[in-house]
Amino acid sequence: MELGRRQFFKLCTVGAAGATAATLGFAPAIANATQPRQYKLLRARETRNNCTYCSVGCGILMYSLGDGAKNAKSSIFHIEGDPDHPVSRGSLCPKGAGLLDYIHSDQRLKYPEYRAPGSDKWQRISWEEAIERIARLIKDDRDANFIEKNEKGVTVNRWLSTAMLASSAASNETGILDFYFARALGIVGLDCQARLCHGPTVSALAPSFGRGAMTNNWVDIKNANVVLVMGGNPAEAHPVGFKWAIEAKVRNGAKLIVVDPRFNRSAAVADLYSPIRAGSDVAFLMGVVNYLLSNDKIQHEYVRHYTNASLIVREDFGFDEGLFSGYDEAARKYDKSSWTYELDGDGFAKRDLSLTHPRCVFQLLKQHVSRYTPERVTQICGTPKDDFLEICRILGETSAPDRTATFLYALGWTQHTSGAQMIRGAAMIQLLLGNIGMSGGGINALRGHSNIQGYTDLGLLSTRLPGYMNLPTDQQTDLATYLAQSTPKALLPEQINYYKNTPKFFVSLMKDLWGDKATRENGWGFDWLPKWDRPYDMLAVQDLMTEGRINGYIVQGFNPLAAMPDKNKGVEALSRLKWMVVIDPLATETSTFWQNHGEPNDVDPAKIRTEVFRLPSSCFAEENGAIVNSGRWLQWHYAGAEPPGEAWHDGKIIGHLFMKVRELYQREGGVCPEPILNLNWNFRRPLDPEPEEVAKRANGYALADLYDDGGKLVARKGELLGDFSLLRDDGSTSSYCWVFAGSWTEAGNQMARRDNADTGLGCTPGWAFAWPQNRRILYNRASADPQGQPWDPARRILEWNGSRWVGCDVADFGASVPPGSATAPFIMLPEGLGRLFSTGALNEGPFPEHYEPIESPLAANPLHPKVSQNPTVRLYERDRARMGSRDEFPYVATTYSITELFRHWTKHSRLNAIIQPEQFVEIGEKLAAEKGIRAGDIVKVTTKRGYIKAKAVVTKRIKALQVDGQEIQQVGIPCHWGFEGTTRKGFLANTLTPGVGDANSQTPEYKAFLVNVEKV
């Protein structure tokens, strides 16, 4: 019997479940799988959870057996889509369909293990021994290397010789415990997966609109008239979320446009697909801006009243030959003081609502983009001119107030040296078209991992704090200085400028961190936070490791050897560590970097002295907690079973480690014990904190009776806060993450709500909790004109009822600020206006400019040959020497994900391994013919940093492009295989990628680099 791909999954998820892998593998016969099993669901326990892979956050129902009796272990035997879930409505993609095999993977870790220096094998150890020995390593290294004061005598309390990585799919509650643990120890080198994927999203969207998050939500995509997919491939990377783009096509007659180097599965269902050279997106997007301005395709009233087009820029601002004013060549960075507005005597920006002043943002933008003609776009991008003009025309139609376009992007934009500026380009287009704040509009940053949004919100990045505050630098020597520099002043009169409340957010965080020990007298414990002096992002830490300046590495739910660029450098870096602790449910390549796996990891264990501890943890199906989907929904999930073997919950591991370290400091003393001893780790079960208790702390409490301005009691001492408007800067409130306030209130756990009633336009405010304040469409005040009339009556989100804004969503505005006021809709920005000119927020300029990738197939940037590449990119010497030239490596390569596999996780799931068992690369027919490569041949793909070998898929999907007078061939590198897992052994794709990142966030360049290809 022949089974199609869809039939295969249908059988696996609906009928055969527990037996899927065994019966649908390669033996005995696939026909066995066609015999559906009888399910005993009546005897099963049903538990609600969410898919652990991508950020669509599909709802799942897990069925487990085990009668709940003492010592009886439940086991999950069936998983299916949750039909009530408003986004997924019962659907699961091939990844979600394989979840059961992930839970029961034979790669799951079952007991703690230890690898001695120079050894080639693991030895089993007890939890007690593991915790004792790791705590001792932590204390000894911290005591030996902790820096209490810097060379200027400033208290900095940082510990740099050990770094930590947090997860991207564990719950918020695990992430919060990680933060407490790392920051109390003084670790600055704390990072999470967000560094490697959506860092540039925050860098670009926060200065554009005020928040660095997806503006709308998955279901709202259905309301669009045009869906532009660029810098992403949601049909494969977010398959269930993508059905809302199809819904827009089917129900709304929307045009779906895909621009991508490859004709991918999103392109296969598009109305218009056009190719582009990897790494040239800024030129394309600035070309669109030029088209919209030159052809008068902008939403005039929106641009005039809701963007900073009318604000006057300082006279000394300029741009010439690829450089903005203020460039310091030696330092490779800008003095940004000229990149701002001209202010009046009251400190407000000067404005010209006629948009004719020669230095207003509108006129400067026109001038800046005038170089990006359709011909120039074609020259740089290789996109056919007719395609480009047709895309501009379709997008331009949405400048009408009653039409919207939505932009969907993901890593195809973020993972570039100019990633943040690509996203900025998209944000500017949407502002010009009047599509932000509108239903069916927005910039929808499609987050990757299931809780990468949450880990970003929680501040698990080296120089961040929760709720998008920054960790103080060692220039911010006291609380007053830090708050003064972190709290913006309004740049126009009557603006909400909500970040003016930063002191309330910060003091409430400090009260959460240090409890009663945080007092006004000690600056709320300000000194106990580590202060940073230079970047400690993952790329920086990896470089420090290769210099032998990092001794310890704690890696939780993360596989940096597979995720960091330049895998061979990664092995060198890990080999220089003294010790590493890996906490993971699965056997990752990071944990076995010291093992010889032949060509994919050809190392000599005897020469690697790193001690490695491998601690088995729970997976998503075995924990309670919340994860945050791409649409900012905090969704609570429940454990359906206990972790396997001796595995512990992540919180229990961190709890034991922290309490053991604290015990050592109590017993022995040591360097700077105060933050460890004073940390508010007063949990009911300190060795194993309960997620519910942690989640309530994230929401926050009233620490005293709270009264409003009119003297009315609004919260009693000890009550959970109802929302963040109750936060105070006088120590009378606590909240770990101010944007999560409202998620667990006196009314209960708002994240666990399951009312999927549609209040209009697909909005379901009764399902889970969306930050901030349960808003589902950000900046939604901009959906109506200044007088409060919706731009499009069919997309009415809000209306003014005479005293308040009401509607299908929560107003993202002062609820009682009436229409007609001067208050503008972008309430998080000090001018209240969406930014076409990003002032000094980004490192490489206030307007996006096209720069070539660091490894470019062109001799020079056609726009300005003397400044070919991003002038503010950080390139360590060790990495500079590992960059290849176009003579040696003539083809452009780009990495990507495929439908059936999720990053490096699903290779451990047998069902997914069956359908994509072996590594491949995609090569266009023309290049294959030139190289004598046929489909199925093994090819070697090489960069200056290393090589991979894989099967060749020869395809029509990648075409040669004409770029700047030369033919450019592109090669596609899926990134899912490695030397661990259930799939056939393969190479880590990041063996090829360069050690350089986005100039703002240091998110690595995975999408445009140079390779050579040979037949083996």
Ligand code: SF4
């Ligand atoms: S991988 Fe994403 S789209 Fe697929 S089932 Fe999981 S959450 Fe849904």
